Amino acid sequence: MYRYDEFDHAFVNERVSEFRAQVGRRLAGALSEEEFRPLRLRNGVYLQLHAYMLRIAIPYGQLSPRQLRQLAMIGRKWDRGYGHFTTRQNLQFNWVKLVDIPDVLAALAEVEMHCIQTSGNCVRNVTSDPYAAAAVDELEDPRVWCEILRQWSTLHPEFNWLPRKFKIAVSGAAEDRAATAFHDIGLRIVRGPNGENGFRVLVGGGMGRTPYVGQVIREFLPKEHLLSYVESILRVYNLLGRRDNLFKARIKILVNTLGIDKFREAVEADWEATNKAGIDLPEDEVRRIASYFAPPDLPEQPSRDEALAARREADPRFAGWYRNNVLPHRVPGYASVVISLKEPGRTPGDASSDTMDLVADLAERFGHDEIRVNYTQNLVLPHVARADIPALYDVLAEAGLGVGNNELLGDMICCPGLDYCNLANARSIPIAKEIAKKFEDPARQTEIGKLRVNMSGCINACGHHHAGNIGILGVDKKGTELYQITLGGSPKDDAAVGTIIGPGFRAEKVPDAIGTIVDTYVERRHEGESFLETWRRVGAAPFKEALYGAR
Amino acid sequence: MPSVVTANRLDDGIVVYLAPGGGWSENLADAARAEGEDEVKALEAVADAAVRDRLVISVYPMPVEVKDDGTVDPISVRERIRASHRTTLTKDWYDVPL
Missing domain, CATH: 3.90.480.20 (Sulfite Reductase Hemoprotein; domain 2)
Structure with missing residues (x-):
């Protein structure tokens, strides 16, 4: 690193x-x-x-x-x-x-950490794929470009007082695991016309009170021009973005007011006039930074580990965890392991100091000294030898961390909500806990399959409710916490903003409402169909009817 | 409906309530209660002095309900949560009723 x-x-x-x-x-x-x-x-x-x-x-x-x-x-x-x-x-x-x-x-x-630019109207922490340098579908390691952007944006004199905060995500894989379409700038590393890698650049995505899916401003940007092009986007935003209205100050509003074509014109004109060589990093500097991200030396091992296979056969709990929390690795004989911070009954995303110490130990013992944080609020050990997985699981399970719900209903994204946050209108943590309780049975979650449930305690959408297959938004209605449910959101390649399904629910009714939605999906789905596929095929009507009856 | 004045302590940010005599307590039960606009204003004046003295920040009055046994309860969910000083690390279900 x-x-x-x-x-x-x-x-x-x-x-x-x-x-x-x-x-x-x-x-x-x-x-x-x-x-x-x-x-x-x-x-x-x-x-x-x-x-x-x-x-x-x-x-x-x-x-x-x-x-x-x-x-x-x-x-x-x-x-x-x-x-x-x-x-x-x-x-x-x-x-x-x-x-x-x-x-x-x-x-x-x-330990080479800080809190600089974690708040304020500046470029915030650049986020990325937690499986970088491990995923089988990766074209190129996005962390190198994240680090280049981090160095460039830290205390950048021109962009330290933007109209509003600015979030960038970079993904280097075929599957978008960084919700790039919901960022001010989303960068996807893609293969170009001549077989070389470059960036598909999205702009103007975001959540909050006015959610937008990012739009493509450039289908292919040669990698070497990343900084100059991003700088042109930021310059146009810095000059034209609104500073008179906090709620209209994000770049998404500018892009959607001007229209993507006009915004692109302005960016391209600025970029044309830019002295690119003065901004873009020289190749040897890119290489120097890339050298920090050389993947660990992982000698190939047999893809099939007999002891692991036997354990999966003999231990259903282990098998369930393995099915969801162990992901394929590009090097034969290895895997990426998700450590779920979503044990039912606990606050999603919270980790005790003891848990942090334990995960640090496990990363040293089994994980080549690397830990990643997923934006879904779990931890990941990206490089684990398959032969070590049973021993790793045993330690996790002993500590209450062997929860095999990665990407299932129990793997809810949940903001701190009114239990901590000054901006929140409603609680989210107790609702998440009650939903987790209702769906505590792992067999039930397995039957339902992958399902992204996201919850925010206010319209600012830190819990990404707009991008949840099922999204829950807490609002304050005359002093009562009320929860609006949206369906059909997606943070992935088919990024979509969820649709409000109908009137909100009181807190105690939310778990049952989620149950009704899930039952409707399970009843209506064709074999192998995801929640989104079913939702897109059948539309809102059956869900509305199940939730509110015929009106 | 009576009101109390709440704030966060400057040095550690912890939620506090203005007590009779001008001190600040973490316990809502210790809070000075004001009836009517004039009494609220008087408490706020004391609190504003504490802001100037760098004891507290983010001062505001909030309505409370006095129960039959004489104890006070905040009206809003937000203030109930603030008054509880609760953490969420514990493994549990609802520990503050919805």
Whole structure:
């Protein structure tokens, strides 16, 4: 993985000192809260419902065991022993004290981490495919380009005060596992006309109160021009994006107001006039950065491991976990393993410090020292020898982490909601827990098959409800939490925004409503048909009728 | 309906309530109750001074319900959650009723 050079170390440490001085001035009264607020937000410090929250950037969701152990230590020493993995592949601590945050930032800097640009109207953490360099369908490792974008965007003087926040995702595989179509810029590595790799560039996707699927601004961008082209997109947005209305300030509004053709014209004109050589990275620099992402040395092993096969035969619980949480790897004899943070009864995405330590140990023992955070709020060990999988599972199962619900109904994305968030209108965590309880039986989830259920506690959509096959949005209706259900959303290649199915439900009615939707799907589906396929074939009517009766 | 004044402590962000005498307590039961606009304004003036003294931030009054046994309950779900200071790490189902 990428290692800080002297410049990076000096830069991050200077930033820690700077923030320590800012906190000192705030506590001494030299800065008012109004003056301090933008400074703390630039360092990932929010004031939430219960306390300060610290959002830590995990670039493209990649962690080393040393980093994960440091996060565990921070959770124990300065928080309440746990953190929350987010849909931006970041980690949030919910209870950290302002007076301790400079020390926390110093501890992060020790392991080459920081909180810079995890808030504010700037380019946020670039997200990516959690199976990078392991997936069988990968054309090229997206992390290299994520890192290039990270370095370029960090404290970029021109783009530090954009009209609104800006999110970029990069996927290098045939299947989109980074929800690229729901980002301000989505980058898909694709094969070009002459067999070389480049980017299909999407722009103007996003969730929030006005969800849009990103549109293609360029079918094929030669890789070497990534930075200059992204810079032109950002420049046009920076100049033309609205700053008078917070709700209309994202690039998606600009793209959809101008129309993609006019927006493209403006970007292409800017790009034409750009001195590309002054912005794009020289080839040897790209190669230097790429060298940090060399995959681990994985000597090929037999694809079939007899002990593993026997265990699958003999142990149905293991077999169920294996079916969902073990994914194919490009090197024969290896697999990527999903560690589900969705044990029924627990908050989706939360991990205790003990869990973090355990996963760090497992990554060292079985996973070639790599951990990834999936935007679906699970952890991934991307490189595990198949022969080690039973031993790995035994440790996970003992710790309550052997839950085999990856991509099933129980694998819900869930924002912190009103249990933590100052912006939330309704709770999401207790609803997710009750839904998990209703569908606790793994056999039932297996019968239902893959199903993405996403939930947000407010219109800002941190829980990606628009992209859920079933989406749940908590709203406040005259003081009562009410939950709107959308159907038919997808974060993948067939990206779609879900459709509101009808009037909302009170909290206690939501699990049964989900049950009704699932039953309707299971009754109506043709053999092998996914939820989305059934939904697209039969339409809303049968779901409406099942939920609300004939009206 | 009586009101109390709530805030977050500046140094650690924890939810607090203005108590009689001008102190701040994490416990809603300790909060000073105000009846009517004038009493609310008087509490807010005390709280504003605490903001200037850098004790608290994000100050606002909130309505509460006084129960038969004399204890107070926030009206809104949001304030019930704030008052509970609860974490969600535990493995459980509903631990605050919906």
